[in-house]
Amino acid sequence: MTTSTNQVYPVIWHNNSVSLIDQTRLPNEYSFVEIHRSDDMALAIKTMIVRGAPAIGVAAAYGMYLGAREIETSDGETPAGGERREFLDKLEKVAELLRSTRPTAVNLFWAIGRMMKTAYESLGTVEEIKQTLLQTAQAINAEDLQTCQAIGDHGLAALPKTPEKLTILTHCNAGALATAGYGTALGVVRSAWREGRLTRVFADETRPRLQGAKLTAWECVQEGIPVTVITDNMAAHCMQRGLIHAVVVGADRIAANGDTANKIGTYSLAIATIAHNIPFFVAAPLSTIDFALTDGSQIPIEEREPTEIYQIGDTTLTPSGVEYYNPAFDVTPAKLITAIITENGAFAPSDLAKAQTKQVV
Numbered sequence: 001m002t003t004s005t006n007q008v009y010p011v012i013w014h015n016n017s018v019s020l021i022d023q024t025r026l027p028n029e030y031s032f033v034e035i036h037r038s039d040d041m042a043l044a045i046k047t048m049i050v051r052g053a054p055a056i057g058v059a060a061a062y063g064m065y066l067g068a069r070e071i072e073t074s075d076g077e078t079p080a081g082g083e084r085r086e087f088l089d090k091l092e093k094v095a096e097l098l099r100s101t102r103p104t105a106v107n108l109f110w111a112i113g114r115m116m117k118t119a120y121e122s123l124g125t126v127e128e129i130k131q132t133l134l135q136t137a138q139a140i141n142a143e144d145l146q147t148c149q150a151i152g153d154h155g156l157a158a159l160p161k162t163p164e165k166l167t168i169l170t171h172c173n174a175g176a177l178a179t180a181g182y183g184t185a186l187g188v189v190r191s192a193w194r195e196g197r198l199t200r201v202f203a204d205e206t207r208p209r210l211q212g213a214k215l216t217a218w219e220c221v222q223e224g225i226p227v228t229v230i231t232d233n234m235a236a237h238c239m240q241r242g243l244i245h246a247v248v249v250g251a252d253r254i255a256a257n258g259d260t261a262n263k264i265g266t267y268s269l270a271i272a273t274i275a276h277n278i279p280f281f282v283a284a285p286l287s288t289i290d291f292a293l294t295d296g297s298q299i300p301i302e303e304r305e306p307t308e309i310y311q312i313g314d315t316t317l318t319p320s321g322v323e324y325y326n327p328a329f330d331v332t333p334a335k336l337i338t339a340i341i342t343e344n345g346a347f348a349p350s351d352l353a354k355a356q357t358k359q360v361v
Contacts, residue, residue, distance in 0.1 A: 008176040008219065010050060011058045013138060018062045020050045023177055027218040038067030038094050045101040045108070048209070052178020053252045053288055054144050057107030060098050061137035064115040067094030068130045087126045091119055103300045104261055104329050106253040110287045111140055144180035147285045148187045150343040155188030155283055156195060158339055158346035159246055166192060166245045169202040169235060172263035173215035174250025174283065184250045184283040186219060188341065193225050200226040202244060206263060207232055208308040208326065232265050239276040247273050251284035251340075258334030258349020259296025260284075264327055270336040279338040286342050286355060296331035304328050 012019040018035040024047070025031055033049055035041050041063030044050050050059045071090045073083045095112045102108055115136060122132045159166060168189055175186030183190060192198040201220055205213035213229050220227035230238060238244050247269055253261045260266075260282050273280040293299060306324035310317050334349035342355045 007181055008222065009181040010052075010055050010177045011062065011141065011180065013062060013134075013141070018059070018066070020044055020059065021177065022049050023051055023215060024049055026177075027214050027221075035062075036066065037070060038063045038097065041066060042097050042101050045098070051211070052173060052175075053105040053107040053250070054148070054179040054184065054285060055177065056102060056105050057111035057287065058137075058141045058144055058180050060101075060108050061111040061115055061140045063098050064091070064094060064112060065130070065133045065137045067091065067097075068119070068133050071126075073126055083126055084129075087129065088119060091116070102302060104252045104302045106290045107285075107287050114140065141180050144285065145182055147343040148179050148182035148184055151184050151283050151285065151341055152182060152187030152189075152191035154343070154345050155248065155281065155341040156191040156197065158281065158341055159188070159192060159197065160279060163245065164197065165199040166197055167200045167202060167243060168192065168198065169204070169238070169244045169247045169269070170216060171204045171212060171232075171247075171249050171266050171269055172206045173211040173219070175216055175219045177215050177219060178250060183219075184285070184341075185248045185281075186216065188248050188281070188283050189220075189225065190223070193223070198225070200228060202235075202238060203227055203229050204232045204235060204265065204269070205229055206265065211263065232268075235269055236272040236275070239272055239278055244276075244278055246279045246281065248281045248283055248341075251282050251288050252329060253293075253299050254282070254284060254289045254340065254352070255293040255296050255299060256289070256291045256352065257295045258337060258340060258352055259299070260332045260334070260337060260340070261296065261299045261301070261329045262332065264330050267330040267332045267336075270332045274336060280332075280336060281339055281341055281346075282332075282337055283341040286344065289340075289342075289352060289355070291353075296333065299329075299331055301330075302328040 010021045019032045022033045073086045118136045122129045170185050175183035203212040203216040251260045270280050339346040347355045
């Protein structure tokens, strides 16, 4: 598969450290933050310098290695096997710190779990374990890029066959910036654009942090994909006017029954698609599916600071004395979802279990 010459990679291992695109400064400033320590990676995840479930997972994997690299053990002063146990105990504390950053995105926990499993199962010295952890983080990074490219192609196959040229609405940012470099929902968009099936993207601005207006629109501009930014409350109107042929969104966690947590406002979009007979797709890697949860009521919903609602820059938008409620995500019931697009194919929410073993073309 060919990729854009303007390919964006939000998490890069370079010169023995991690370079993160600072997404809090886009679209006005394209800059990087250098991360050398696990504490700094935890802060970058928590403050949304890096965001998007798959990208958070990749960043956390590198954060685990950075934490491992910082660990000093009492070599020569401990009994046989004591150095290894001391290392693993300290690595668990690194994992605990990183897990505490964002509660909803399951890829964070998946990546940390894979890194811990690698540490426990690796043989050799502590230094050899550390190198294996770096290799595992790099593998998670590379695998996510391949996964998103597969999601894009399976999503292309799942899109409506008519009209020939589609207009797709998306919400928040599920593009290269939110993954290792291709995107889930925007991966579908990229594949549709590559094959000449896309006319335009409509991007919800996505209040309160404006990821659609700032990030999705920025990515589309980088690749020359026509994009129209609308406020979140314009989506149903655009559907009513016949401007939208399909909705494709990402996900931060999907329960076993297909209930999907994504950026706040996704649920209302799904309701609007039912009213207008428009397909609603969720694009996400298998690592986003939490088969331990039976339904969406068990997904923890992160609540963020009220400043995101009442303040933009130095400007306060609301009168003093009011109260705020700022959930970062909502849960879309499976019955509203046309299909969930994974690297193994597009599946009805009721068939998610098949996604683990069966490939659909």
